[in-house]
Amino acid sequence: MAVTAREPDYRIPLANSRSVLDRTRDGARRLIDLVLPQRCAACGTPGTGHGLCGACWSGVDFIAAPVCQRLGTPFPYDPGEAVTSPAAIADPPDFGRARAVARYDGPARALVRSLKFQDRMELAGLMAGLMVRSGQELLETCDVVVPIPLHRRRLFGRRFNQAAALAGRIAGLAGCDYQPMAVQRVKSTRHQVGLSAAERRRNVAGAFRVAVEARPLVEGRRVVLVDDVLTTGATANACARACLRAGAAGVDVLVFARVAAPV
Ligand SMILES: [Zn+2]
Structure with missing residues (x-):
């Protein structure tokens, strides 16, 4: 390491x-x-x-194995082997696999919010360490770690991208290449809170792109996208599609917390 x-x-x-x-x-x-x-x-x-x-x-409601191979959602029972959940079969994500440290609830939610809104940068190292452990499978096959970008306007409002704060540390710990500028957010999307799944998909459609000059950063490589929270996966899917269009060999998603999804 x-x-x-x-x-x-x-x-x-x-x-x-x-x-x-x-x-x-x-x-x-x-x-x-x-x-x-x-x-x-x-x-x-x-x-x-x-x-x-x-x-x-x-x-903290840590997410532990067994989980759905694609979505990373926990199973209430042990299916015995690597299994894909009915939710992932019914509506397959554009990314390959997603993994999260904990459910976005209680103290895990407080950690995410403290990093994002209170400038508690010391939390990023701690959270990244936990993410490396939960994302071990993903990082074993990873070539490049890329944070899910914020739009410039929101970046200025908040002064730093919490996803980048996590992604840089994760890349360092896992010994992977780190490319914070590989994907751009070209559309300032409105907040996803309160939107239905279909509205979220529409909201982030075309929001991300890999610039022509950035293509070599992802082309033929396995990408791990990093964010703090995964909600419906609409944002992660849109970002994954941009990487795949640019020729990425595969795209996985590693987050600190995920909103509990029904299994
Ligand atoms: Zn406490």
């Missing part, structure tokens, strides 16, 4: 577009984080050091 010597900084420095108040607030929060030991991302207990306190860790 190759580990990168220095963590790259995925935050986007913005000189003029943020208010003084914003910057002062960020500065104050960083100072507090320096002085006080890290708080549990879910319940706020100080001095946890590992993202969550012991009680919240025990509340």
